[in-house]
Amino acid sequence: MSYRGRGRGGFHNSFGGGVGGGTNQQNNNRANFGHHSQQQQIDAFTNSNQFPVEIMxxxxxxxxxxxxxxxxxxKVVVQNYSVDSNTGILKGYVKNEQQANLLLNWSGVKFAGQSLRFIKGTSNQASTTTSSSSTIETITQFLKTRYNPEIKMLNLSNVKQDPALNTHGFFSSVSITAKFFPxxxxxxxxxxxxxISIDLSNNELxxxxxxxxxPxxxxxxxxxxxxNNQFNRIKVFETWKNKLNNLRxxxxxxxxxxxxxxxxxDINNLKLEFMKLFPRLVVLNGEILRDEPKLNMNLTFPFDSNSMFFENDDSRNLATNFxxxxxxxxxSNRGDLMILYQNESQFSMQVDTSHPYLIDSNNSTDFGNYLSNSRNLTRVSGMNSRMNKLAIGQEAIFKSFQQLPKTQHELINKPNLFSVECYKFPSNNLNGLIITIHGIFEEIGQPELEQSNNNIPSGPRSRYIPQNKHKRHPLSKKCFDRTFTVIPDLQGSMIVASDLLLIRPYTSENAWEKSKEQPNITTQPQPVNTPSPAQQANIPSIENLPLEIKNNLSPMNQEILVKILIETKLTIQYALMLCEQSNxxxxxCMDNFKNSVASLPREAFV
Known part of the structure; x- marks a missing residue:
């Protein structure tokens, strides 16, 4: 099996008829700084061909x-030189008038048995502004001759042999050639x-x-x-990883x-590497690599649920693809997500354990893989702790990702388990989106990195808060809410500015289904059930506290203990332990209870 040869269909057919593709429209707004950088390339090209000189x-x-x-x-470089056929004078350009004056000082230097004479050009050559216009006009005319609007193809094959470009000295030196394509x-x-199609063959790249x-x-x-270029390493193409997202x-x-x-x-490895670099690549050297309809289906989120909100069709396409x-x-591979995060990107995770299912049922959800890095601001009050639990930049964000269990989201097979809302945030320049998704995931593996316990409050060893950092916590289904603030970049991809993940206990798979029609509910006042004397005796109160406990507590501590008993439904032994360890x-007391409730045994509750 070999890649050598031609005429295997694919690319040439695509160039001939234009590939339909069936891809979603991308946001084509571009930031001005990208265009400014490219304008500098043109100015640099022009400035390199600025001041005329003549040599006799x-x-x-x-x-x-x-x-x-x-x-x-x-020590002066003369570029874009040519010989005037009428006068025999050698004409060219130097970068500026200073270099032209330097050449004048060399008049009389011997070359090939004769004395060279230099003068500043007196011909009607282009000035800086005119030269810039001439450069743009030349490239514009070149593009018009090389662009086929019917099939949307740009032919940039063998550009160095183009007569018009050579006449204007576009390839007279290595430095000038490097500025041509930008x-x-x-x-x-x-x-x-x-x-949609570009031919860059025969360019010695x-x-x-x-x-x-x-891109x-x-x-x-x-x-x-x-x-027919000179590429010899697959690593060269990593510059474009996740940038040509429509390359087929x-x-x-x-x-x-x-x-x-x-x-x-080696051939198979080459195919795999290119498929990793370009997610929608289907044909390589005329050979079909994968099933295109199936690939498009896997890269599209089929939202069929009614519990969705999108501001418009553009935001729907961007959000669902993202x-x-x-x-x-x-x-599958969280490391590949790092291309979406920048040095200023932020990620934080928080856990909500205060769910009634945890207290009122036999639910045994374990949050041990999350609690130490949870940034729930209602429970983490210290500024240092809050900042330590906020990941900023690619390295810190990837480390946080590795400290979370491996998961499986059934987005494709069970879209009814998820709800999405998406809208633009107010900004005239960024065109950013806020995307919030709610749903269910299943933990399928332990974290790659052991989580740090640095955020556990310092102090004496507590029997109430788990201390075994090497414990392997059981895996289970969980619910989540995740909010992304994303900004389209120059390539039409997304940059994640902010990523907020909330973990909740698993409830059911019917959260987004329409509720069945409820019977009419009467508005008649209902009788108030007064607790019986036996029930009243079981309600925690200062009077009901055991005498040996009351004798050892101040009146204020007795009130705190009773409030904890009522709020947490703990037995008096565990409530007393919680109060003592919380000073x-x-x-x-309430913060420590919420952080540790998932790990308490059933006998801790009344």
Missing amino acids: GWSGASSSECINFISRKC ALFKVANDLSLEV SELNQLVSL QSFPKLQNLSFQ ELIIFDNPIVININTPQ LANFFKLWD WNYQL
Whole structure:
């Protein structure tokens, strides 16, 4: 099996007829700073061809030999040179007038048996502004001849052999050549060319340094050809990882990366690596890699539930695609999610254990994998603790992800278990979205990293709060709420600015179903059931406290103990233990109870 050869369908057919693709529309708004950076590439190109000079007395050798001599001897680079056929004068450009004056000082230097003479150009050459306009105009005309609007294809094959570009010196030096593609992408952006196919074959490319801005310039790109270039490492393409999210077909024939493959195993590894880099890649060198309809289904979240709210169709498409891809990676490889987070991104997790199911039923949900890093602001009052539990930046966020159990979300198979709401937040420039999803997940594995217990309050060892940090906590189903604040980036992908995860005990799978029609409820006043004398005797009160306990407590502590008994439904032994370990501080008693209620035995309750 080999990748060598041509005519296997796919790319060429796609270029001929234009691939339909069936992908969702991306948000095409782009930040101004991206365009500004590309404009600098054009300005840099123009400034390199700015000031005209004329050279006479060079005819004893070739023009290129004369230019090389000037570079070595005078330390001035003359670019975009040409010979005037009428006068025989060698004309070219230097960067600025200072370099032109420097050349004037070298007039009389000997070359090939003759004396060179330099003068400032007097021809009607372009000034800085005119030169810039000329550069843009040249690239614009080039694009018009290379763009096919019917099939939305841009042919950038073998650009160095284009006569018009060579006449204007676009490839006269390595530094100028490096600026060509960024300048071209900038002009293409300004022309609003809709491109789904690009041919970059025969351009002697070995790196993507010149093509860094391609994904943001052509976010809808589906077909790309790099045939007959010099790529020899798969690592080169990692620059574009998760950036060309619509790329369907890739051609890399006649590159060392393919030519040097010797075994079927190497071929399979190459396929797998490209599929990891480009999530929608279906065809590689004319060979179909995977089932496209099934792939599209897996990358789309089929929201069928009625419990959904989207501000408009655009927000629906962005939110559903984001959530489908996010939770697929969350359940399989959380490291791949880091591309969505930036240095300023934030993540925090909190646990809500104060659910009636925990007290009023036999539910035995264990939150041990979450409690130590829970950032529930109603229970974590210390500023240092609050900040320590907030993950900022990719490294801290990934570490927090690794401290959470491995999970499985049935988004595709059971969309009725989830509810989503999505709306834009007020900002004229960012076009950001707030996406909130509620639902159920199942824990399927222990965390990759052992959670830190640094956030447990310091003090004497408590028998009430679990201390065994090496305990493997049982896995179970749980409910969750997760709120993302996301911003579309220049490539049409998402940047997660804020990620808030709330973990709750599992209740049922009927949360989002429409409730059955209820019978009419009478508004007649209902009789008040007065507790019997026996029931009244069981209600905690100071009078009901055992005498040996009352004798050892102050009146204030007796009141606190009674309030704890009523609020927590603990037995008097466990309530007394809780109060002692909380220094008889009512608020601290309630905080410690909520943090440890999931780990208490059943006999701790009345």
